[in-house]
Amino acid sequence: VVDIGGGTTDIAVISLGGIVVAHSLRVGGNKLDEAIIRHIRNTYNLMIGDPTAEEIKIKIGSAYPLEQEMTMEVRGRDLVAGLPKAVQISSDEIRDALAEPVKQIAEKVCTVLEVTPPELASDVIERGITLTGGGALLRGLDRLLFSVTDIPVRIADNALTCVAVGTGRALEELDAIRSSGAVSTI
Incomplete structure (x- = not known):
């Protein structure tokens, strides 16, 4: 499971209800937004805010080449003149x-895959990688990860909310989960 949230990306191999291997990375949707802001500032001398960067990411952002490239107009403040300015940007440059x-x-x-126990490797290959969180919705991220790992990648249904819903369900069933031995008592 690869959960790409706002501030972090959490990657875990889960087996029999438990985490076998897990790593966390301080890269998430916010870092993607920061990269867009930096690009627009450096390329166009244009200052944009976080909401505009997120809109760009959602509308034309991608991790893998698109079949049909897209463009959009972005408005911000010209860093030289200090006045409002609009520019056209492409999905390629983003x-x-x-x-x-x-x-x-x-x-x-x-x-994470390299340190996964060999006996679980066949399960990972068979079941694939599941992307969750808002970052999972970045166009082409599934295709990029497949091209790098050669393991099937799917985006979870309701990627934005599935982790919270699953955690809520686990909390509702915490007594049953504890009695099964899947988690230790705190």
Whole structure:
């Protein structure tokens, strides 16, 4: 499971209801937004805020080349003149801007897979990788991770909320989970 939240990406191999291997990375949706803000500032001398960066990420952001490239108009404050300014940006350039944080996520996924016990490797290959969290919705991230790992990657249904819903269900069933021995008593 690869859970890409706002501040972190958590990667875990889960077997028999328990975590076998887990790593966390301080790269998430916020770092993707920061990369977009930095790109727009450095390329166009244009200052944009977090909401605009997130809108760009959602509308034209991608981790893998798109079949049909997209463009959008972005408005912000010109850093030279200090006045409002609009520019056209492309999904190509945003993909390039996102390349470094996306690479960090992909590398950490590979690290987790490398330290996964061999007896679980066939399960991982068979069941694949599941992406959750808001970052899972970045276009082409599933394809990029597949190209790097050669393991099937799917985006969870309701990727934005499934972790919270699952945690809630686990808490509701905590007594049953404890009695099964899947977790230790705190």
